Amino acid sequence: MPSIARIYDFFLGGRENFAADRELAQRLIDAFPPLLPTVVENKDFLFRAVTWVAGQGIGQFIDLGCGLPTSPNTHEAAREALADARVAYVDNDPIVISHLNALAVNGNLGVTALDGDVRDVPGVLARVSGGIDLSEPACLIMGALLHFFDVRGARDLVAGYVAALAPGSYVILTMGLADGERADRFFRMYMADGPAPLYKHSAADFASFFGALEMIPPGVGDARTCRPGWAKVPTPPERDSVMIVGIARVG
Numbered sequence: 244m245p246s247i248a249r250i251y252d253f254f255l256g257g258r259e260n261f262a263a264d265r266e267l268a269q270r271l272i273d274a275f276p277p278l279l280p281t282v283v284e285n286k287d288f289l290f291r292a293v294t295w296v297a298g299q300g301i302g303q304f305i306d307l308g309c310g311l312p313t314s315p316n317t318h319e320a321a322r323e324a325l326a327d328a329r330v331a332y333v334d335n336d337p338i339v340i341s342h343l344n345a346l347a348v349n350g351n352l353g354v355t356a357l358d359g360d361v362r363d364v365p366g367v368l369a370r371v372s373g374g375i376d377l378s379e380p381a382c383l384i385m386g387a388l389l390h391f392f393d394v395r396g397a398r399d400l401v402a403g404y405v406a407a408l409a410p411g412s413y414v415i416l417t418m419g420l421a422d423g424e425r426a427d428r429f430f431r432m433y434m435a436d437g438p439a440p441l442y443k444h445s446a447a448d449f450a451s452f453f454g455a456l457e458m459i460p461p462g463v464g465d466a467r468t469c470r471p472g473w474a475k476v477p478t479p480p481e482r483d484s485v486m487i488v489g490i491a492r493v494g
Contacts, residue, residue: 245438248310248336251387254282257313259342267436275421275429277484281466282387285417285486286313288466289386290320292490295471296382296413297324303381304330305371307361307404308388311339312346317384318354329353331371335360361388364403380411380493387486389418391439394448401452405493412493414456417466418449423483449487456491463489 245267249260253268260268272279293304302325306317309332321328332343335358343356355374359367368377375381383404389397405414421429421443433441450463461469461476466486468476479485 245436246336246338247391247438248334248339250438251282252311252313254279255286255313257311259311259313259338270436271429271433274432275425275484277421277425277482278429281419281484281486284466285387285419285488286315288417288469288486288488289317289384289415290315292415292471292488293317293320293382293384294323296415296490297321297328299413300325301380301382301411301413302328303375303379304328304384305375305381305404306330306332306384306386307367308385308391309334309339309343310336311342316346318346318351327353329355329374331355331357331375333357333359333361333367333371361385361400364400364407368404368407377407378409380409380413382413382415383408384415386415386417387419389416389449389452390442390444393442394444394451397442397444397448397452398454402454405454405456408493410493413459414453414491414493415489416449416452416491417486417488418444418452419484420444420446420449420487421484426483446487449489453489453491457494459490459492463487 249264250268253260318330340358347354357370466488467479
């Protein structure tokens with residue numbers, strides 16, 4: 244059966260996917276070609292965002308629904324700025340966990356892989372605390388995850404994890420946005436054949452997922468041009484599919 248993590252790996256040029264994943268992924272690309280660059284742009288932004296947060300002195304990262312560790316992954320990005328940064332990866336796909344465990348035992352001290360459903364906030368936090376000190380600032384990452392939850396579910400999920408973070412922590416969120424006739428066809432195809440429900444949110448919905456957190460300039464924006472810490476960014480060309488992103492600080 245197709246897996247979200249393995250489909251995403253295929254989009255990024257990874258090799259940890261099966262025929263069923265490749266077949267569905269190619270059908271989705273054929274139906275909606277902007278999907279592929281959007282996924283790549285998301286990966287690029289996450290690398291920039293994680294490196295920037297590590298540059299602020301944050302040495303702990305919690306990557307929820309992380310998917311397969313297609314390079315450059317979270318610990319590689321964090322260690323661009325802090326060589327001893329610790330990362331807890333969380334996913335419930337057994338193949339993802341297998342590959343993450345291989346990473347953890349391959350000379351990557353401080354990298355842990357946790358088999359957990361992100362919806363189980365108390366359970367995940369309890370397991371994360373084995374490698375991450377939640378009494379100290381950490382960075383919570385939900386990359387390309389929240390469009391698999393309805394608006395209320397996504398908002399509650401973020402709030403549940405944020406409540407456990409120490410002041411001075413950071414939150415990185417990214418989510419796909421798509422509009423137009425081609426996007427509608429893509430959604431219909433995905434909902435018929437995809438491995439998990441997919442929800443079509445607005446930019447306002449995404450902004451609400453941060454709640455009352457302090458947004459890092461330039462705020463919510465397009466992954467193509469958003470650079471953390473920049474007061475202004477160029478306006479990208481219009482496209483019917485983008486990855487909307489943002490970074491916030493826990494006060």
